[in-house]
Amino acid sequence: MRTKLRGAVTTLRPATADDVPALVAIRSTPEVYARWRGRGDLTAELTEDLMDPEVTIYAVECDDRVVAGAIQWSAQEEPDYRHASIDIFLDPAVHGRGVGTDAVRTLARHLIDEHGHHRLTIDPAADNLAAIRCYAKVGFREVGIMRRYERGPDGGWQDGLLMDLLAEELT
Template structure:
């Protein structure tokens, strides 16, 4: 993959030079609350806005023809929130997964308490499917929290 162009962001493979900035973003309390520590960023795409790395996004594909779909994960620098960059990044990747990779269904699974992320995903067209109870280990490793399973069918992409 080369790049994916959104309306306001560019998605491109993460380079070694991006690592310090991505680690800085992940260390921000608003991001660290939801994201586990990342050692490697090789399978992620950098979210670039106005020439600077603003976060990262990744996808996973289920290849079994009977269950084929893709899922998305994203994090964004809190200093860049409020500009719809996350919405643009998710929408651009979703469009690419549908048009270029042939997926008819996408999923995303934010923590149920992450209302800002949920609102952003709804703007792309994702809809709540259900709560996955005690789905993900807390970042501190001491407990579990619920996540909201959301999905998007190809014709629902806004």
């Protein structure tokens, strides 16, 4: 059973189907949509993600906001390559307040301490400087550019930045 994870300014709780409308509203904002390019029915996409047994999604709570965004993780369980990957999106209303840094740090600590991961990855768009700074504050380091990694909002390919964090580097 997944439990709530508490950070300094955030609480991460297991996301449910009841959170989908709020998460769709957040993902539909121009600032978030430009990074999380949902191309179709966002409600169906988020509902499907919640049902995926290989992805764990938490709703991010802070202040009096019941849903300020979502953070998720999945794992590569092949013993020779074992690691976890993180992804996050937040309501623009909480950007720049340390909410993302705290949520990523809280989940990273959980993945290292409770799941035994020695390495975590995250892959922001290469031009998403705010996200890159956020992840660096947690201890993630740039590994390299993944060229033409994902489709941008205009349908063209854009670069991604692979970042990773070793357990002993978590700040």
